[in-house]
Amino acid sequence: MRTHRLPATLALTAALALTATACGGGSSTSGSSNTSPKTLTYWASNQGSSLENDKQVLEPELRKFEQQTGIKVNLEVIPWSDLLNRILAATASGQGPDVLNIGNTWSASLQATGALLPFDQAAFDKIGGKDRFLPATIASAGAAGKDPAAVPLYSMAYGLYYNKKLFQAAGIAQPPTTWDEFVADGKKLTTGSQYGVAIEGGNVSENVHNAFMLGQQHGTGFFDAAGKPQFDSPAAVAAVKQYVDFIAADKIAAPGNAEYAANQSVTDFATGKAAMLMWQSAGANLKSHGMNPDDYGVVPIPAPAGATGTQAVTSMVAGINLAVFKNTKNLDGALNFVKFMTSDEEQKQLNGTYGSLPPVKAAQSDPAFGTPELKTLAGVLQNSAAPLPQVAGESQFETLIGTAVKNLLAAAAAGQPVTDASVKAELTKAQQQMPAS
Structure with a gap:
């Protein structure tokens, strides 16, 4: 969607x-x-x-x-x-x-x-x-x-969009294929008012899409085989923390991104305020902002080095x-x-x-x-x-997990520490709010 x-x-x-x-x-x-x-x-x-x-x-x-x-x-x-x-x-x-x-x-x-x-x-x-x-x-x-x-x-499908000119200026020859490379490149690309990546932390749906993709890579689909929610498993905590750390620990996304919604991250990428963007089929949107297709490249979103199977999932x-x-x-x-x-x-x-x-x-x-x-x-x-979980409670899952990530990103933007414990607490709260099936 x-x-x-x-x-x-x-x-x-x-x-x-x-x-x-x-x-x-x-x-x-x-x-x-x-x-x-x-x-x-x-x-x-x-x-x-x-x-x-x-x-x-x-x-x-x-x-x-x-x-x-x-x-x-x-x-x-x-x-x-x-x-x-x-x-x-x-x-x-x-x-x-x-x-x-x-x-x-x-x-x-x-x-x-x-x-x-x-x-x-x-x-x-x-x-x-x-x-x-x-x-x-x-x-x-x-x-x-x-x-x-x-x-x-x-x-x-989601892809990683990257600004060719900004990559060249930072001395980066190729777009990242692993998350270690992504964070390292993001730090090189973060300078002054320019950031390595733009995210949309105020956008509940974008949050859950990225949490799901990273969850797959960490080994969780947020539900077990019987459709029971597993929102606060260690794998889910690791996935959500990885995303929130773009602002909290890695500092490769602007703190203001925690409030972004409604295509604001696309605007930042199109105007050179961010060098990377994880987005679904952004070409027409970028064109409407005056960005020439020759100015950017698109590759799959990174995965862990050597990943196979569900750990190699790069998009919902x-x-x-x-x-x-x-x-x-x-x-x-x-x-x-x-x-x-x-x-x-x-x-x-x-x-x-x-x-x-x-x-x-x-x-x-x-x-x-x-x-x-x-x-x-x-x-x-x-x-x-x-595909995202095809369960009757999927809509609630999107809302609850997307809102949990939004709250964690807001905390990170405010300078509050984001730890495994704080991430787990937010995800546990989300799981407790799931209606009984």
Whole structure:
């Protein structure tokens, strides 16, 4: 998924409790209960540089759909900070859109509400078939052993972006491949008002994505095989402390990064205030800030020296899925819209504009996705990416762990010591707040 949302644990609990009511529909004057066979309501996530930019990208495509089908699509672009809470309110009330974007990491949690249409064989047949999609992206569309709760729309992976000019000025010939090299290079690149790396400590989702990736490298997925949380295990403590130490001990990220949210780290990288950036499919965003692709390189995020298996994971399987509310009054139109948005041509158009990767296999052959950046990220997605835990409590996990990391980074920025004990205490508190499954 892209990033950037606010805590929603209580809202999710309410949504789970009200699922039976939610799926029955209602008499609201807005949302899916009020759509006719010739209209659809679509909630899109903020993928571009602004909400207005997304409207400029999407509205011409929605007009194409209307011309082809006679169905008008009422579009609302929702910022990431609001999207999950809006979705949870809709699942609880039964009054939502017909079709909506969801972060792929939310798939299992939203699936558990029962409010989303399961994509069984019949539903997949109506949109062109399940085998059109990359297997890794389908694996991030719902819990294992169940019909997916959504279909992939945009795919992304994390990479390490580095400023070639700043690396050259610091006498660094190659980007780092291990964390020891990363920290050593970060210290060389930290001088004056320039820092080695920009992070986004006020961004709960960015925090949990990095904690998960480092957790994999340290040997934990934050849940055991039965789905029980293990937030404060020694491996989890080591992973989170490694990330917080970019500010606390290594001092290669600016203390002010602890408050950053909403693409501020991307801005710092694009303007030369930071020499490295760990981000998912940042090319289009960097271009909007005036950065030329020739000015930076992209490589996989570092891993421990000699790492194999899960310890070599360098990214979560990132992306956006497209879901249909089960109580839509226009199911045929909604599935027709999903078919349109995941068609080869629309996949090329939309992913090409947003700088993401098409999850539809046939669309990836387009030369637009052969840039050095996207080739690197496609390799990461195929070879060293893992899906976030596909458990019903995944959404709470994101909120709680992301907030714990945010609190620890704020403490580090304030000059407070960050120790194994303080990290464990914060993670234990997060685990205690997990609702019983």
